[in-house]
Every structure is written in structure tokens, then in C-alpha cells.
Amino acid sequence: MPDPSPPARFLSVGEVARRSGVAVSALHFYEAEGLISSLRSAGNQRRFPRGVLRRIAVIKVAQRAGLPIRRIRAALAELPGDRAPTADDWRRMSTAWRADLDARILELTRLRDQLDGCIGCGCLSLADCPLRNPGDRLQAGGSGPRLILAEPADPA
Amino acid sequence: MPDPSPPARFLSVGEVARRSGVAVSALHFYEAEGLISSLRSAGNQRRFPRGVLRRIAVIKVAQRAGLPIRRIRAALAELPGDRAPTADDWRRMSTAWRADLDARILELTRLRDQLDGCIGCGCLSLADCPLRNPGDRLQAGGSGPRLILAEPADPA
DNA sequence: GCTTGACCTCAACCTTGCTCGAGGTTTTAT
DNA sequence: ATAAAACCTCGAGCAAGGTTGAGGTCAAGC
Numbered sequence: 001m002p003d004p005s006p007p008a009r010f011l012s013v014g015e016v017a018r019r020s021g022v023a024v025s026a027l028h029f030y031e032a033e034g035l036i037s038s039l040r041s042a043g044n045q046r047r048f049p050r051g052v053l054r055r056i057a058v059i060k061v062a063q064r065a066g067l068p069i070r071r072i073r074a075a076l077a078e079l080p081g082d083r084a085p086t087a088d089d090w091r092r093m094s095t096a097w098r099a100d101l102d103a104r105i106l107e108l109t110r111l112r113d114q115l116d117g118c119i120g121c122g123c124l125s126l127a128d129c130p131l132r133n134p135g136d137r138l139q140a141g142g143s144g145p146r147l148i149l150a151e152p153a154d155p156a
Numbered sequence: 157m158p159d160p161s162p163p164a165r166f167l168s169v170g171e172v173a174r175r176s177g178v179a180v181s182a183l184h185f186y187e188a189e190g191l192i193s194s195l196r197s198a199g200n201q202r203r204f205p206r207g208v209l210r211r212i213a214v215i216k217v218a219q220r221a222g223l224p225i226r227r228i229r230a231a232l233a234e235l236p237g238d239r240a241p242t243a244d245d246w247r248r249m250s251t252a253w254r255a256d257l258d259a260r261i262l263e264l265t266r267l268r269d270q271l272d273g274c275i276g277c278g279c280l281s282l283a284d285c286p287l288r289n290p291g292d293r294l295q296a297g298g299s300g301p302r303l304i305l306a307e308p309a310d311p312a
Numbered sequence: 313g314c315t316t317g318a319c320c321t322c323a324a325c326c327t328t329g330c331t332c333g334a335g336g337t338t339t340t341a342t
Numbered sequence: 343a344t345a346a347a348a349c350c351t352c353g354a355g356c357a358a359g360g361t362t363g364a365g366g367t368c369a370a371g372c
Contacts, residue, residue, distance in 0.1 A: 029331090115250050326361070332354085338347100
């Protein structure tokens with residue numbers, strides 16, 4: 001085996017766990033989900049290329065941003081598995097995620113502003129409160145006021 | 157039989173579902189979780205006071221803000237079940253939620269700014285990248301994943 | 313007075329992102 | 343050579359926030 005003083009080219013799952021702060025079970029899970037991949041030793045133990053640490057860092061950032069595994073997998077699939085990612089690789093990925101982040105931030109900010117506007121007004125009970133009609137979702141109805149306060153049964 | 161013109165004082169679960177846009181099963185769930193409550197008819201069917209619609213509106217807003225059921229239940233517990241909530245009731249509740257929203261918005265915004273600063277730099281692989289060391293160790297990832305506090309990332 | 317639809321309870325299942333344990337093998341240290 | 347630590351697979355379980363279905367009851371219309 002190679003001597004341990006220079007950084008080993010491959011890492012065991014335990015080392016990756018220690019260095020990344022991610023549990024071994026999570027690494028197994030990530031591999032099963034296709035977020036990371038490994039070679040196997042003669043005895044069937046995982047051997048991760050060092051680049052896996054960077055991939056895991058990416059995964060953690062993406063999770064902070066609230067992205068689901070599917071999206072992360074899709075993004076990572078664009079990154080090269082062998083060579084180090086180029087600046088362009090990062091840019092594409094982070095740009096896509098920025099859009100997600102922007103959308104989430106915008107929604108929360110709008111909600112907060114509406115909450116501010118509604119503080120103390122109690123208008124949640126009214127049909128025209130912006131908080132109650134986030135996306136202008138108006139249920140289609142026949143005739144008459146078909147908002148929250150409609151009385152008769154009105155099956156679609 | 158009661159004439160249907162004046163709004164009935166009590167609503168069946170189906171009516172509440174229709175008017176609130178929440179599934180009957182979810183209403184059962186909310187009741188089991190203590191978010192809403194009902195009386196029962198002679199035949200054991202749920203009869204909701206009209207105020208339940210407002211409570212459900214509150215629940216939906218809180219969920220948009222990303223609050224877990226526990227927090228929503230705690231907030232609703234402060235609201236009067238019988239009389240209509242006062243302006244002060246709303247203010248207390250929305251103020252508390254605003255703090256949550258602010259925190260979430262702040263975290264996402266910071267993440268976005270860091271992502272901008274790191275676009276193309278590839279520095280995720282380095283120990284001093286701000287994205288890799290959020291400073292605050294709070295990285296609860298939504299629902300499901302447990303809180304994993306930072307371990308010493310490669311101190312040796 | 314019967315049929316239909318809305319309602320009841322309770323239990324099982326779903327999805328996401330993992331963790332935990334059993335039972336067995338490999339690697340490492342002495 | 344051996345003991346301990348690390349690793350393997352596979353299945354079950356957890357937590358949140360519900361949905362779905364079975365089996366049975368209630369209420370309303372004709």
C-alpha cells in the first residue's frame with residue numbers, strides 16, 4: 001500500500017466522511033442516488049477519488065439552497081467525473097442554482113412584505129387579502145361570486 | 157329545515173375543504189395535530205365553526221413561510237378559539253413569523269451572494285471558501301435530514 | 313324506503329433524505 | 343497471526359406532511 005504521508009490518491013469512505021463532515025451512511029446514500037461514485041478495492045471496499053470532496057461540497061451548498069436530490073444529481077451530471085471542473089463548469093451550475101435561489105428569495109420576501117402589510121389587519125379572513133391569494137388562483141365557477149364566501153354546492 | 161340563505165353557523169368537513177382548498181384528509185390530519193378543532197353532530201360528523209376558515213388561512217400562510225406544524229400549532233394556540241382574533245393577536249403572531257422569515261431570507265441571500273462571488277472560481281475545493289464555511293453552523297436541511305454539526309474538516 | 317353521496321375511523325402507504333442494526337468480510341495494527 | 347477497527351449489503355425505521363383505501367355509518371333526494 002502507498003505510504004500515508006503524501007495525500008493518498010484514493011480515500012476510504014471513512015476518510016471522506018471525516019473530511020467532508022458527512023456521515024458514512026449518507027455517502028452510501030449519495031452513491032446509491034448517483035451523486036457520487038467510487039471504485040472498489042480488491043476486497044470490495046469503496047475507494048473515492050479525491051475530487052469527491054469537491055463534489056460533496058457542491059452537494060452541501062446545493063442543499064443549503066434547498067435543492068432536491070434530483071436537481072443536484074442533474075447538475076452534477078454536467079460536471080466531469082474525471083478531470084477537475086473548469087471555471088465554465090462552475091459558472092453554468094451556479095447560474096442555474098442562482099435562479100432557484102432568486103425565486104425562493106423572491107417568494108419569501110414577497111410573503112414577508114405582505115405579512116408586514118397585513119400586520120394587525122386580520123384580513124386573512126377576507127377574500128381580497130394578498131396573503132390568501134398568492135398566485136391569483138381563482139377557481140372557475142359558473143355565475144356569481146365564486147370566491148371564498150360562496151354558499152351553494154358548485155361541483156366542477 | 158334551516159333555510160340556506162344565511163351562512164350556516166357550522167360547516168361540514170366537505171364544505172371546509174371546498175372553501176379552503178384543503179383536502180378533507182388534510183383537515184382530518186390538522187385536527188389530529190391540534191391545529192383546528194370541531195364539534196360533532198349527533199351522528200358524529202365534524203361541525204366546524206366558521207372561524208376555522210381563518211385558522212386554515214393562517215396555516216397556509218405559515219406553511220408558505222416554511223414553518224413546521226409544531227410552530228404553527230404553537231402560534232395558533234395563542235389565538236382565541238372562540239372569539240375573533242384581535243389586531244394584537246395578529247400582530248404578535250405575524251411578528252414572530254417575520255423573524256423566521258427574515259432569518260431564512262437572510263441565509264438564502266447570503267448564500268446567493270457567496271455563490272455570485274464564487275462563480276467560476278472553483279474554490280469549493282478550498283478550505284477557506286465562504287461557501288464551504290458558512291460561519292453559522294446551522295445547516296438544517298428542511299424536513300427529514302438531521303442537523304449535522306460541522307466536524308473538523310481535515311485538521312490533521 | 314331505498315339509493316347515493318358525504319362522512320366516520322383506523323391503518324397502511326407515499327416521498328425525501330437520510331440513520332440504524334444485523335450479520336458477515338476486509339484492512340490494519342501489533 | 344490475530345484482534346480490533348473499518349467496511350460491506352440489505353432491510354427496516356424515522357420524521358414531516360400528508361394520501362389512499364377498507365369497511366362501515368349518516369343524511370338527503372326521489
